Amino acid sequence: MRPLTRRGVLRAGAALGTSAAIAGSTAACGASRRKDELVFGFHGDTVSIGIFRQIVALYRRKNPGSRISYTYADPSGFFRRLPLMFRAGTAPDVMIVAESWVSGLSELNAYADLASFIRRDGVDEGQWVPGALNPARIGDQVLCLPLIVYPKGVTYNKTLLDKLGIGPPQDGWRERDFVEMATEATSGSGNSRIWGMRNGFADPLIYDVPTVHGGLPFDPVTRKMTATDDRMASSFRLMYDLVRTRRVMPAAGRAQYAAGFSSGLFAMDTFLGYSLTSLNQQIGDRFEWGVAPYPKEWRGTFQSNNVAIFEGSKRKEEAWHFASFMAADPDAQRLLGSLGTPALRTAVKGWQRSLSASDRALPWDxxxxxxxxxxxxxQGGLFNKVWDLLKQQVEAMEARGVPVDEVLRVLQERGTQILRA
Structure with missing residues (x-):
């Protein structure tokens, strides 16, 4: 059985939607709570579980006398159980949460606000990579600390581009350069068609469609729709141009949309930092590939894994000590580098040196x-319904050619009705 990838987890999380708040799970846990111990909850495949166990062992060695146990499940099972554990008061004292879980479950008021600990201990927020604390900030609260992040870029099939006489993306490239390259690389028809770009904006989740130019369909603070603002409009026009006008990218939902970059049918795809290992495994030596930073105009969706503390914990001081250890201890961050890019700036260089020569050459900085x-x-609550609506409108635009202005008008009007409910 293939290990569960983050892409699969994200799809599962999208399918859960608001039902996650009431769904149960049969996923088994690794340990049960003991009254005299701090409980650490985590999730992942066998590799991830092994890494978190090593971190617990490392913490015990560096903190003699500390008492900590752990519980774990598969990611989707862990996510399903969290709301139930929050309400029952049985959640782990410390837990691993993806960035989407922070906002997605924040309305339950079950994550402890860490702002006072950060102020008290004089924590330097600059010790982490840019944006690392952004998912933690919900209003004036700080609900988690960063562990690993997933840098993004554009993957390109170097072998294919060389064959077509097209040079790779250059430093400082712009969106117009990307569009020209995708157009030039597209050829053929039917199942053997070579596409300039795979539709990675809508897979595994829909968020990268509006965020490519820095937009969101709503303002999470005012709870008002922003579907018709300039950033949303320019993002949707880019998708329309790629799919409908230039026909260099398959529409979401089409058969070609489901094929992966490793099929060799795409000149480019979006690169997600956590896909590095799977890309190496899937592509092997069938073709050479590289990664370029996003074009200058692009922003994208921030993704990370973080550590949070249960608001109902009776051991918050111990929980803070362990959580901050995971986020700021160089040895703990080195271990976490097996799962993604360490969030701690000083650990990044060592992590890069540990990669293979070809992977080390990617433009990580x-x-x-x-x-x-x-x-x-x-995400979370009624916002999930807006995201579902956005996905429907993207598919209507790409598959049926519904004009951008009409798609955004519908999204604005129906989204407003949803958020007023």
Missing amino acids: HMIEGMGQQVVAF
Whole structure:
């Protein structure tokens, strides 16, 4: 059985939607709560679980006498159980949460606000990579600390581009350069058609469609729709141009849309930092590939894994000590580097050196710096219904050719009705 990838987890999380708040799970846990111990809850495949166990062991070695146990499940099972555990008061004292889980479950008021701990201990927020605390900031609260981040860029099929006589993306490239390259690389028809770009904006989730130019369909603070603002409009026009006008990218929902970059049918795709290992495994030596930073105009969706503390914990001081250890201890961050890019700036260089020569050559510094401009796709409650509506409108635009202005008008009007409910 293939290990559960983050892409699969994201799809599962999207399918859960608001039902996650009431759904149960049969996923097994690794340990049960003991009254005299701090409980750490985490999730993932066998590799991830092994890494978190090592971190617990490391913490025990560095903090003799500390008492900490752990509980774990598969990611979708863990996410399903969290709301139930929050309400029952049985959630782990410390837990691993994806960036979407922070906003998605924040309305339950079950994450402890860490702002007072940060102020008290004089925590330097600059010790983490740009944007690392953005998912944590809900209103004036700080609900988690960053552990690993997932830089983004554009993957390109170097072998294919060389065959077509097209040079790779250059430093400082712009959106117009991307569009020209995608257009020039597209050829053929039917199942053997070579596409300039895979529709990675809408897969695994829909958030990268509006955030590509830094937009969101709503303002999460005022709870008002912003579907017709300039950033939303320009993002949707880019998608329309790629799919309907130039026909260099398949529409969401089409058969070609489901094929992966490793199929060799696409000159380019969106690169997600957590896909590095799977890309290496899937592509093998069938073709050479590289990664370029996003074009200058692009922003994208911020994605990360974080550590949070349960508001109902009776051991908050111990929980803070352990959570801040995971986020700021160089040895803990080195271990976490097996799962993604460490959020701690001083750990990034060592992590890069640990990669293979080809992976080390990727433009990590540029992609990491670009994370400071990325947008957190706020989720949870009625916002999930707006995202569902946005997905429907994107598919209507790409598959049926519904004009951009009409799609955004419908999104604005129906979204307003949803948020007023």
